[in-house]
Amino acid sequence: MSSRAVQDTEGQDAAVVGCSTRAIRALVAELHKRMDAHQRGRSADFDLTPTQAKALEELGRPKTARELAAVLYCEPPNVTYVVDKLEKRGLVVREPHPQDRRAKQLVLTEEGRELRLELLRRIGRDSPLAHLSREERAVLREQLVRALDGAQA
Amino acid sequence: MSSRAVQDTEGQDAAVVGCSTRAIRALVAELHKRMDAHQRGRSADFDLTPTQAKALEELGRPKTARELAAVLYCEPPNVTYVVDKLEKRGLVVREPHPQDRRAKQLVLTEEGRELRLELLRRIGRDSPLAHLSREERAVLREQLVRALDGAQA
DNA sequence: TATTGTTATACTCTATAACTATA
DNA sequence: TATAGTTATAGAGTATAACAATA
Known part of the structure; x- marks a missing residue:
């Protein structure tokens, strides 16, 4: 990132100079991109797509498909899609819901729990934020x- | 976001409590999501997809297709795809590059420049960060x- | 021989609609 | 009748490969 001065409204550098909303948007986007790239890479280390990895993370506690859809910000059919793949790998099982026979509880298997913890550990290590102190x-x-x-919201 | 205590490694709330890398990742993702949703909405106000809007923003100065691909983090064929649509709307023209006859300069038309400024103004107004003071x-x-x-990087 | 931009094409992800089984 | 999950399907969006023009 250069520090060329803010010359005019047309200059693309205006995006990263000053503390305008646009400047902050660019910085947040950049930070998000790096953290996302990091997570994508670490997920790939375990042959997981980013969404599969996110689902695995969120299933630290059992959830119904709709609950999982909510935290993944997606529609129920996509949960079916993702869970199908996790189930085929033996990481998740669909159990009958104790109260509602329409619903299903998505529960991690022992292997799923282990992979989840390894993944979280791996993501935490050498994160793009590793250079910051606890105070920072x-x-x-x-x-x-x-x-x-x-x-x- | 509840403030249930950090109970164990499995709890999903661990993601938003404390200042672990994971907590910050969740916060950055959330902020990015909101700013992205805002930009998506304002772009739609002008019948622009998010990528079209980003391209319009970046063309404050003329660029070649490859330069635009770099700042949009995508491959050249997608630039062709996006620019086709912007050109059909009369917002961009492909001009011959002065130094390299293989390349093309993507230049905003007068209408394109006007729309770009309107878009930037609109995005800046009522942004998700509008409640913060200049100091904040x-x-x-x-x-x-x-x-x-x-x-x- | 390498590079620019385009075309053609395939793949991934996500969304909508229709179906079933329960409530 | 409303809801949970699934199936089938369609639409964005993005990527790879092959090509023509130029360096």
Whole structure:
């Protein structure tokens, strides 16, 4: 990132200079891209697509398909799609729901739980944020929470 | 977001509590999602897909197709795809490159320049960050830059 | 021989609609 | 009648391979 001055409204560098909304959007997008690329890479290390990895993470506790759809921000048919693949690999099983016979509980197998923990460990190590001290991460977190707080969901 | 305590490694709430790498990843992803949704919505207001809008933004200065591909993080065929649509709407023209007759300069038309500025103005207004003061944005920006600084690209 | 942009094509991901079995 | 999950299908969006023009 160069630090060429803000010359005009047309310059693309205006996006990363100053503290305009647009500048912050560019920075958030860049940070997200790096963390996402990191997670994508580590997921691939275990032959998991990013969505499969996210599903595995979220199934630390059993969930129904709809609950999983909610946290993955996707529609139920996609959960079927993802869970099919995890089930074929023996990482997840569909169990009958104790209260509602229409629903199913998605539960990690022993192998699924192990892979989940390995994945989380791997993602945490050599993360794009590894160079920050605990204090720096706390400050960053504080600012992110503040930014999210007043924003409309 | 509840504030249930960090109970164990399996709890999904561990993702948003504390200042672990994972917690920050979740926060960055959430903020990015909101800003992205906002931009998607404002782009749609002008009948632009997010990628078309991003291309329009980046063409504040003329670029070749490969340069545009680089900033859009995509492959050249997709640039052809996007530029085709922008050109049909009269927002962009493909001009011969002055130095290299293989390449083309992608240049905004007068209409394209106007739409670009309207779009940027619209995105800046009522942004998800509008509730932050100028000082708060400055602090947030400072932390984001720090996080990006040492991270491997 | 390498590179620019295009065409043709395939693949991934996600969404909608229709179906079943329960509630 | 409404809801949970599945199936079938279609649509974006993106990627790879082959090609023509030029370097």
